[in-house]
Amino acid sequence: MPIHEKSLIRPENLIEHKDLFIDGIDVSGHWSTFINSRALTDYDESMQEEIAALPGGENIHRCWQCGSCTNACTVNALNPDFNPRYWIYLIRNGMKQELLLDKDIVWQCVSCNKCTYACPRDVNPEGVMKATAHWLELKGHTEKKPSMIFDEGFSQQIIETGKIEDGLVIRQFFARTGQKLAQNWLVAMAIGLAKRLPVAMGIKMGFAAVFHPRTRGWSRARAAIKDYVHEREAANRKALGLPTGEDGR
Incomplete structure (x- = not known):
């Protein structure tokens, strides 16, 4: 077929x-x-151009549908509906409604990059999957997924402090996704660490959890990173014809 x-x-x-x-x-x-017979009338000729304008989607036009990406895909081995080749085909043909039928699984890419290594045309299918997921989010077709929420919290902490405090990342993620903090696996891990960690290390970790230490001289780097992130977000929204001001972010 x-x-x-x-x-x-x-x-x-x-x-x-x-x-x-x-x-x-x-x-x-x-x-x-x-x-059911049907006629496709919803071709969106701008879809490939918009996704190509997002980070990771630049080389989507190179795809020749060999299927190496799907054949190498880690997620496809577990879920045959996860099909990078097919989605790239839909994007290049502007078949927006067909792509939206799979909007809840596109974001499941685990970035193993097996597809990218297998691709003979340097399409960077992993990047295309990320760009497609970002496009779906920016266009309002999907809500933020847990992975996106985690990435935002992780990035926010790095930008603000220049450091990563794992406990804070986990607590914020659970709070943002409406999960209870007292997860059985987390409690078991905490008890195991408490039994094995040196006292000095435990005190240091507790101090970091309360006071959130920052990298010295980080303020200038933080300002530069925030400006860059803002510029990238504005550029991405502009590429999709979306508002770029404070009200549209």
């Missing part, structure tokens, strides 16, 4: 008649399944 026909066999497009008899013959069931 040609790749552009794949969406025709989605469950919602199948017609299955039950207790259907024609000339006394039972023709109900899957063996006589019909597929």
Whole structure:
């Protein structure tokens, strides 16, 4: 079946008649399944250009659909619906509605980069997946996923202090995602650490959790990083035709 026909066999497009008899013959069931006819009228010619304008999507135009990315994909081995080749095909053909059907799994890329190493055209499929997930978020098609929330908290702490305090990252992540802090695995890990860590190290970690130490002379670097992040976010939104002012961020 040609790749552009794949969406025709989605469950919602199948017609299955039950207790259907024609000339006394039972023709109900899957063996006589019909597929809804349809016409695609929602081609978005700007979609490839917009995703190519985001970090990681620059080389999407090089793809020749060899399938090396999907064949090498770690996530595809566990979930066959995770198909980078197919999504790149949809993007290049402007098939926006078809892409949105998979919006809840595009973000599951684990950045193992096996696809990037396998790609003979230097498309950087891992980057395209990240750019696509970012595009879906900026366009309002998806809510922020747990991985995005974690990345934001992690980055925010680095920008503010120049350091990473793991306990704070975890606490903030649980708070932002509505999870309880007293996770069984976390309690078990904390007890295990308390039994094995030297007293001095435990005191140092407790101090860091309360006072959040900063890298010396970090204020100038922090200001520069914030300016850069703001410029990148504004550039990404501009590329998608979205507001770039304070109200649109």
